[in-house]
Amino acid sequence: MGNSLATDNSATNPASPMRVMLLTHSYWPEYSPPQRRWMTLTREFRRAGCEVDVVAPVAHYPNGRRNLPRKEAGVAFSSQRGPYGETIRRVPYMRHLGTSSLARFVDQFFSAVMSVPVGLRGRRPDAILATAPSLPTLATGFALSRIRRVPLIVEMRDAWPDLARDARIVQGSVKSVVERVVEFVQRRADLVVTVTEGFATTLRERGVKNVVTISNGLDLKSIPFLPPPPLHREVFHALYLGNHGKSQRLDVLIRASALLGDGFHLTLVGQGSSRPQLVKLARELNAPVTFLPPLQGPAVIEKYREADTCIVSLRDDWKSFETTVPSKTYEVLAIGRHVTAIVKGEAQRIILDAGGGDVVAANPEAVAHLWRELAANRSRLAASTSGREWVRENADYPNLAVRYMEAISVLIHRDALAPEGRVS
Numbered sequence: 001m002g003n004s005l006a007t008d009n010s011a012t013n014p015a016s017p018m019r020v021m022l023l024t025h026s027y028w029p030e031y032s033p034p035q036r037r038w039m040t041l042t043r044e045f046r047r048a049g050c051e052v053d054v055v056a057p058v059a060h061y062p063n064g065r066r067n068l069p070r071k072e073a074g075v076a077f078s079s080q081r082g083p084y085g086e087t088i089r090r091v092p093y094m095r096h097l098g099t100s101s102l103a104r105f106v107d108q109f110f111s112a113v114m115s116v117p118v119g120l121r122g123r124r125p126d127a128i129l130a131t132a133p134s135l136p137t138l139a140t141g142f143a144l145s146r147i148r149r150v151p152l153i154v155e156m157r158d159a160w161p162d163l164a165r166d167a168r169i170v171q172g173s174v175k176s177v178v179e180r181v182v183e184f185v186q187r188r189a190d191l192v193v194t195v196t197e198g199f200a201t202t203l204r205e206r207g208v209k210n211v212v213t214i215s216n217g218l219d220l221k222s223i224p225f226l227p228p229p230p231l232h233r234e235v236f237h238a239l240y241l242g243n244h245g246k247s248q249r250l251d252v253l254i255r256a257s258a259l260l261g262d263g264f265h266l267t268l269v270g271q272g273s274s275r276p277q278l279v280k281l282a283r284e285l286n287a288p289v290t291f292l293p294p295l296q297g298p299a300v301i302e303k304y305r306e307a308d309t310c311i312v313s314l315r316d317d318w319k320s321f322e323t324t325v326p327s328k329t330y331e332v333l334a335i336g337r338h339v340t341a342i343v344k345g346e347a348q349r350i351i352l353d354a355g356g357g358d359v360v361a362a363n364p365e366a367v368a369h370l371w372r373e374l375a376a377n378r379s380r381l382a383a384s385t386s387g388r389e390w391v392r393e394n395a396d397y398p399n400l401a402v403r404y405m406e407a408i409s410v411l412i413h414r415d416a417l418a419p420e421g422r423v424s
Contacts, residue, residue, distance in 0.1 A: 020129055021125040199323040257289055314326060
């Protein structure tokens with residue numbers, strides 16, 4: 001997966017010291033998708049000798065308020081050292097209810113505006129990297145790159161603006177403004193990084209010139225390979241870990257569980273805007289479902305150990321999801337659990353190429369039918385090592401970090417050789 005970059009060694013040596021400023025709406029000590037990705041990448045960048053300045057809000061995810069001691073969460077307009085020696089420059093945030101999409105956007109917009117003066121502090125970086133889906137962060141990255149006259153790297157972890165169009169997050173003329181702003185920044189970025197090949201192709205077709213793919217992944221050394229679930233068991237256990245939002249259509253899983261009844265159990269671990277409605281639906285249908293808050297570390301591994309199958313799910317009526325891969329896909333493949341995959345496009349191809357499980361349609365009857373088959377023939381739940389080997393070759397973060405550093409180094413080297421410097 002990804003793009004190979006053929007250049008001279010002086011330009012791509014990942015050990016060459018460089019200074020990167022990372023703009024993100026969530027970072028350590030929070031536990032979130034951007035935090036999981038960038039904590040591991042930052043570790044590898046630091047090991048290679050790179051300096052990393054992180055500009056991020058005071059830790060307040062997921063509840064919209066600080067729930068950690070100030071020493072850990074940080075203080076607005078001050079700096080702290082991260083776990084790997086990176087500098088974290090904290091910006092203020094706006095308190096809100098964690099389940100409100102509008103409130104989260106206002107919070108992200110406020111922090112993005114406050115990130116401009118904070119991003120002007122310290123030594124001039126060699127490049128600025130803004131990671132979405134926090135859309136205001138992209139605008140901040142563009143502004144800072146022009147002010148500091150350094151290359152801009154835009155990382156699109158979701159298929160924006162396509163996802164906004166599918167989700168109808170905004171309506172009417174406002175919708176076109178959001179889309180145009182995102183496309184404006186994408187076209188003017190010096191490098192756009194996507195996490196899937198499909199979305200990279202989409203951007204190239206739209207005229208975005210410098211696009212590479214650095215997928216999501218995991219640190220394989222930290223993930224055990226579990227023995228298969230028992231061949232004989234009275235109850236079939238299905239597990240979902242992740243966001244409980246509109247994108248996942250978890251109501252399909254609850255309705256499937258209600259169809260199956262006794263002998264089957266579904267566990268949903270996580271949080272999200274749709275969680276209250278999902279709890280209500282499970283209660284109304286008397287479905288065999290347990291809801292748990294987000295888990296970390298050994299508690300997650302224990303849930304995987306208890307599971308017969310693990311679910312990755314994206315709704316099938318949003319076209320943007322054909323080029324989206326749920327990040328949990330790599331973890332389930334690596335840990336050795338059968339995957340119930342309710343996905344299309346690139347995610348479906350990965351599951352099938354890795355031999356990780358079964359792809360099923362996004363409707364309760366189809367999911368219930370698959371789980372009945374698996375419960376009747378539990379030998380199908382014994383995953384081979386093919387999924388883990390696929391992750392080793394395509395989604396192991398230490399390898400992904402090297403490719404990332406190479407892409408940034410090429411960009412910096414090219415910019416340094418520009419005859420008239422940067423054009424603002």
